[in-house]
Amino acid sequence: MPASYGIIGWPLGHSKSPLLHNWGLRTSGLPGKYEAWPTEPKKLKAFMAEVRARRIKGVSVTIPHKQAVMPYLDGLTERATRVGAVNTLFWAEGKLMGDNTDVAGIVAPLAPYKERLQSALVLGAGGAARAACAALQELGVAEICVANRTEAKAQALAKDFGLASVSWEGRAARPWSLIVNTTPLGMKGEHQGTSPWPANGFEGVGLVFDLVYNPVRTVLLGDAKKAGVEVLSGLQMFLQQGLAQFEIWTGVALEEKGARQLLMMDLLATGG
Numbered sequence: 001m002p003a004s005y006g007i008i009g010w011p012l013g014h015s016k017s018p019l020l021h022n023w024g025l026r027t028s029g030l031p032g033k034y035e036a037w038p039t040e041p042k043k044l045k046a047f048m049a050e051v052r053a054r055r056i057k058g059v060s061v062t063i064p065h066k067q068a069v070m071p072y073l074d075g076l077t078e079r080a081t082r083v084g085a086v087n088t089l090f091w092a093e094g095k096l097m098g099d100n101t102d103v104a105g106i107v108a109p110l111a112p113y114k115e116r117l118q119s120a121l122v123l124g125a126g127g128a129a130r131a132a133c134a135a136l137q138e139l140g141v142a143e144i145c146v147a148n149r150t151e152a153k154a155q156a157l158a159k160d161f162g163l164a165s166v167s168w169e170g171r172a173a174r175p176w177s178l179i180v181n182t183t184p185l186g187m188k189g190e191h192q193g194t195s196p197w198p199a200n201g202f203e204g205v206g207l208v209f210d211l212v213y214n215p216v217r218t219v220l221l222g223d224a225k226k227a228g229v230e231v232l233s234g235l236q237m238f239l240q241q242g243l244a245q246f247e248i249w250t251g252v253a254l255e256e257k258g259a260r261q262l263l264m265m266d267l268l269a270t271g272g
């Protein structure tokens with residue numbers, strides 16, 4: 001039987017994962033299919049039983065299941081343990097394991113800038129912020145700080161990772177080598193056209209990484225560029241976390257340029 005792969009989340013909306021992974025299967029000549037499996041939280045237990053019964057080869061996990069799937073697994077990778085969340089299920093020696101490729105998705109685009117990253121501010125304190133903190137620690141950034149609308153959550157996240165936090169209102173009071181946006185501000189839908197950073201607050205900022213990838217060009221990235229600051233788009237994170245998943249499941253490293261073009265063309269065609 002051809003291998004079965006897919007993504008679970010609720011609601012799943014317009015996930016680009018099926019596009020990327022089905023392209024990967026096609027271009028590498030591998031049999032199998034990657035599907036979208038919208039799964040309500042109350043149906044997670046039944047879904048996880050099905051993963052084992054059907055030996056589903058690979059699962060991408062997104063909101064709201066990234067932590068909820070953990071009790072159903074036989075083990076976690078070191079990265080998933082550190083983040084405290086899972087975005088990838090895979091089999092290893094008969095065991096159903098959880099990994100977190102969101103970290104690789106943030107580390108890879110930042111790696112070329114590593115020497116310049118003395119300080120970093122993470123905006124937001126949800127799941128993506130946890131991956132960002134783990135990634136920045138892996139990159140060896142000396143000073144990492146968290147700012148979040150709900151300050152108590154910033155403080156809790158900072159404590160988990162041994163970092164500092166600042167108030168949301170005070171986030172732009174000093175310059176940072178890197179700002180990482182992990183809030184949905186700027187995302188297509190209700191937040192499009194908004195930014196988590198003041199347009200006149202880029203003095204001394206070295207690099208801005210917006211994890212939002214739809215649209216590719218957010219207000220934050222537009223403002224940063226206008227101020228002469230280098231930028232990284234969330235599309236790069238989405239691409240890298242997806243390529244890492246594909247390699248875990250199949251052992252095949254997909255061609256990055258082709259995958260980027262595929263996603264870019266799709267996002268532009270759908271108004272992203």
Ligand code: NAP
Nearest residue numbers: 124125126127128129149150182183184211212234237238
């Ligand atoms: P999450 O766990 O729901 O966390 C969302 C965070 O954003 C929370 O800290 C929340 O603050 C903050 N926030 C929400 N609305 C806000 C607003 N109006 N003003 C200020 N802060 C606000 O979500 P997540 O999983 O971390 O994902 C967050 C974003 O990351 C997604 O929207 C997506 O764009 C991006 N992402 C991108 C990729 C990729 O591959 N590029 C992967 C994962 C996520 P409170 O604590 O105050 O509610």
